Amino acid sequence: MKNKLIIILIILIVSFLTTTIQAENLKIHFIDVGQGDSILIQLPTQETMLIDAGPNDSGPTVASYLRNLEINKIDYLLGTHPHADHIGGLDYIINNFKMGRIYMPNVTHTTNTFRDVLLAVKNKNKKIKGATAGLEIVSQPELNLKVSLLSPEGKDYESLNNYSLVTKINFQDTSFLLTGDIEKKVEYDLINSHVPLEADLLQIPHHGSNSSSSNLFLYKVKPKYGVISVGQDNPFNHPSSQIISRLEKHGINIYRTDQQNTIIATSDGQKISFNTSANSKNKKIRTNNQTGVKISRVSLSDELVEITNTSQQEVDISNWKLVSVKGKQTFTFPKNTTLAKGESIFIVSGRGKEAGPQTIVWTGRYIWNNNGDTAKLYNQEQKLISKY
Ligand SMILES: [Zn+2]
Known part of the structure; x- marks a missing residue:
């Protein structure tokens, strides 16, 4: 009986405390x-x-x-x-x-x-x-x-x-x-x-x-x-x-x-x-499909994709995705990746590739299907921006 009372008392105190904390x-x-x-x-x-x-x-x-x-x-x-x-x-x-x-x-x-x-x-x-x-x-x-x-x-x-x-x-x-x-x-x-x-x-x-x-x-x-x-x-x-x-x-x-x-x-x-x-600063630009950003080149044998900003503004491409349709691989652009107007960025893959100021290494593995593959670029809202 005494134990029950103590338990009830504890429940009451705990519920009182939680309501005051919420308040x-x-x-x-x-x-x-x-x-x-x-x-x-x-x-x-x-x-x-x-x-x-x-x-x-x-x-x-x-x-x-x-x-x-x-x-x-x-x-x-x-x-x-x-x-x-x-x-x-x-x-x-x-x-x-x-x-x-x-x-x-x-x-x-x-x-x-x-x-x-x-x-x-x-x-x-x-x-x-x-x-x-x-x-x-x-x-x-x-x-x-x-x-x-x-x-x-x-x-x-x-x-x-x-x-x-x-x-x-x-x-x-x-x-x-x-x-x-x-x-x-x-x-x-x-x-x-x-x-x-x-x-x-x-x-x-x-x-x-x-x-x-x-x-x-x-x-x-x-x-x-x-x-x-x-x-x-x-x-x-x-x-x-x-x-x-x-x-x-x-x-x-x-x-x-x-x-x-x-x-x-x-x-x-x-x-x-x-x-x-x-x-964030570029939200308006990012959500816009007409970003002016395009996949400008895909070289399947060289495992290289070039993405170019043809617009007059800087575009933030953080969290955008590049997809190899046949190879079934997805690359996500890292945070704080921006493309100045007219600027290109290269995404490379395969053995021995090196990163540079405008070059990002996707992976050391081979991604693109040499018998023909499609590259698709999606913005961070998963809208298709460009296809090559
Ligand atoms: Zn007002």
Whole structure:
């Protein structure tokens, strides 16, 4: 009897410990809503915060994302600013979920989208709290957790974008800066106000537009990770290629919802991990079938294959595959293999072959069938690029 009690007690303690361990994580989901923003934050307190809900048609998308996580209440709802790509889906969320507090900046707009949000709030018997810099939304010193607003100061900004709520999250040793659509004006205001801007993760402001992400701002925030919430082939050409190369110069690992879909950053208090790997420089080129890379020569008797980049850009061929169809062999290009424009690389096999600057030795064995063989080149998505 005594033993049984002890066993039950141990089970209880273990399950209590595991639930508290799970509860300690902070999770930030940058939900893929196309061109717009929607950020779900699962706090270590088990509470939920939703910042924006994307454009009008993405309300149901965000709602089903929340339901899949068994979320039925939003404890803190933030609308960063009254543009439709941010608050469009909010009315749907307000109508369909239990609501805690609702925050928006002290600015109005004349659109139907904005009116719909006000109406949904009213129908829910809720009030919008006008939010400005300095507001502490969550403060849990015992968890070392704080969510506060750094902007807006509430000035007369010319651009509605500059009213965006800027949210800073500190959780133990990790920090996050979520920026809405602020432009350089506010970036400089923030720098001049001497608030602590440094953050491990920065939501790149305004969908990566060159209205924002000034060098000085990036220097002050010093993020390791940058997340861009942006739609594929959007009419604004977001993100700007100038900004992408600026982020790369600052050594920021870039995550993009147009290329990696929903991005989830998880903090255990010490480090941040992601559900997907960072975007690499040449991803666009690599996924494109029209790479301009061709098998330009196959010499079966010499056991030599020449691959040439006929395009005007460098192409990353890491993890591409060269297949000898008859010989039934596959060669995988090593990591960090790139071909400059116009450059060729030779893949050789057979006894006594030597590697050189542009020559890779496949194997000391003979690969190609001398009675006739076909060479095929596949990119890392296993798409056929060239055949010889
Ligand atoms: Zn926007």
